[in-house]
């Protein structure tokens with residue numbers, strides 16, 4: 001597949017691929033794969049790839065405990081961002097990928 005970094009959807013596509021890989025890591029309970037994905041995410045950020053809300057899929061949700069790669073589920077008092085992810089999860093994921101907070105255990 002040809003990847004054009006100037007393509008408007010390229011960043012979204014990149015994180016979509018990462019989300020699918022994170023989902024596979026959760027499904028197979030593979031922490032090494034998960035850590036590899038996080039490493040790729042960090043180096044992408046270092047090269048100027050922007051974070052998008054779907055990068056929240058990386059981590060288990062601190063609100064509803066949805067696993068890596070899974071869509072959030074309703075929790076009382078915590079509205080879902082565009083119906084898919086809790087804002088708390090997106091914020092935590094961005095901080096963790098940037099290295100501002102330690103990575104939570106990815107696989108419950």
Ligand SMILES: [Zn+2]
Nearest residue numbers: 061064072086
């Ligand atoms: Zn959630």
